[in-house]
Amino acid sequence: MKKALLYQKVKNKFVKCTACKQFCLIGDGNTGICGVRQNISGDLYLLVYGKAVAANIDPIEKKPLFHFLPGTKVFSIGTIGCNFGCSFCQNWDISQAAKEFKKKLSKEKRLKDLKLEVTRYGYDLPPEAIVSFCEEKKIPSIAYTYNEPAIFFEYTYDTAILASKAGIRNVYVSNGYASHDAIDKITPYLDAINIDLKSFSDDFYKKTCKARLQPVLDNIKYYHKKGVWVEVTTLVIPGENDSKKELTQIAEFILSVSPSIPWHVSSFSPAYKMKDKMTTSEKKIREAYKIGKEVGLKYVYGGNIWGEDLQSTYCPACNNTLIKRDWGFSKLQTLKRGVCDRCAGRIDGVWA
Ligand code: SF4
Numbered sequence: 001m002k003k004a005l006l007y008q009k010v011k012n013k014f015v016k017c018t019a020c021k022q023f024c025l026i027g028d029g030n031t032g033i034c035g036v037r038q039n040i041s042g043d044l045y046l047l048v049y050g051k052a053v054a055a056n057i058d059p060i061e062k063k064p065l066f067h068f069l070p071g072t073k074v075f076s077i078g079t080i081g082c083n084f085g086c087s088f089c090q091n092w093d094i095s096q097a098a099k100e101f102k103k104k105l106s107k108e109k110r111l112k113d114l115k116l117e118v119t120r121y122g123y124d125l126p127p128e129a130i131v132s133f134c135e136e137k138k139i140p141s142i143a144y145t146y147n148e149p150a151i152f153f154e155y156t157y158d159t160a161i162l163a164s165k166a167g168i169r170n171v172y173v174s175n176g177y178a179s180h181d182a183i184d185k186i187t188p189y190l191d192a193i194n195i196d197l198k199s200f201s202d203d204f205y206k207k208t209c210k211a212r213l214q215p216v217l218d219n220i221k222y223y224h225k226k227g228v229w230v231e232v233t234t235l236v237i238p239g240e241n242d243s244k245k246e247l248t249q250i251a252e253f254i255l256s257v258s259p260s261i262p263w264h265v266s267s268f269s270p271a272y273k274m275k276d277k278m279t280t281s282e283k284k285i286r287e288a289y290k291i292g293k294e295v296g297l298k299y300v301y302g303g304n305i306w307g308e309d310l311q312s313t314y315c316p317a318c319n320n321t322l323i324k325r326d327w328g329f330s331k332l333q334t335l336k337r338g339v340c341d342r343c344a345g346r347i348d349g350v351w352a
Contacts, residue, residue, distance in 0.1 A: 002050075003044070004019070004043075004044040004154060005153065005157065005185070007037075012027075014026065014027050017032045018179050022034075023179070026044065027039060034148070036118060048118060051121070053079050053121060054077065055076065056076050057073050057139065059073060060072050061325060063194050064194060066264070068349060069351070074142065074143045075142050078146025079147060080098050081098040082096065082148050083150065085099070085209065087208050088235070092271065101121075130162075134168050140168060141168060142160070144172050148175050156172070160186060164189045170191055171191060172186075173193070174196070176196060177219070183222055184226075192228060192350060194230075195232055196234070197217075197232050197254075198235065198241065199250075200249040204241060217253060230257075232264065233264040234250055236268060237274070238281075251292045255296050259297055260348035261297070261299075266304045267302075285305050298348065308331075315345050315347065316347075317343050320341070
């Protein structure tokens with residue numbers, strides 16, 4: 001547990017959390033929506049500081065980041081808790097855990113025990129241990145992923161500073177709801193981000209994710225403007241966000257920020273409260289891929305699906321195959337220092 005960096009004191013021992021755009025107003029003893037930031041006697045604390053619930057070495061392509069150090073490993077960590085409540089969450093067992101504890105303890109009128117419950121979950125993994133491990137194993141980047149990094153901001157921030165000093169890069173995998181205060185603080189140490197753009201409908205965000213659309217759109221622009229390498233992912237859910245109109249709106253929005261932002265259109269698998277839905281068909285992913293290309297995005301990828309043609313990187317100028325991939329793994333690289341080996345065209349991304 002650690003005192004939060006991002007909050008303001010309000011009267012009567014209330015605090016306003018400023019880590020994400022939910023901007024929760026939290027009374028003494030209570031937590032915000034995410035369930036892991038608790039007001040204790042008028043100060044805000046991050047309960048999951050140094051408490052990882054998942055830690056793995058992954059290929060960077062799994063985040064997915066396709067234009068960021070391809071073919072390298074990334075050390076991935078996450079905690080419990082989330083500021084969204086997506087009905088289709090693929091990591092719901094960890095993302096929604098803190099809310100479940102909170103619900104149970106509130107019913108039993110034992111909310112004061114939340115700190116105990118939450119800190120029992122996960123294992124000790126302080127920032128120093130993460131960075132030492134990456135140095136020892138020569139892992140070039142750390143991903144704050146599995147759940148939303150903005151809600152465990154202070155843990156990511158301290159780790160990212162240490163990592164940067166050691167020459168290790170930092171990446172977020174995010175729902176795009178961090179506050180501008182959080183973004184301004186982390187960007188000196190943040191090298192790349194993959195942001196979910198889950199839909200282009202505010203109704204979808206409200207009903208299905210318990211959030212709003214506009215803050216996510218604003219943050220995609222903001223991270224890009226601040227010079228962080230941005231890639232965007234849309235999980236295509238049958239009957240929910242997969243109309244031609246909506247996929248075109250998403251692609252056109254990304255294009256308006258930059259045609260160089262890679263767009264990952266990923267196949268959905270039934271999960272959590274959407275177990276009744278079908279898996280997304282390959283046909284639909286191919287349709288979304290085509291929409292992205294026709295709109296004018298330079299890099300579009302199909303995700304959670306087999307298909308080298310959908311996952312490989314091509315030179316936007318001469319169509320030369322630069323990186324072959326399948327199921328997210330880079331198989332062959334002919335890209336040299338971000339330049340096409342056939343036409344010498346520059347390929348957008350972070351390559352070294
Ligand atoms: S991180 Fe977001 S959801 Fe969590 S307490 Fe702060 S404002 Fe609320």
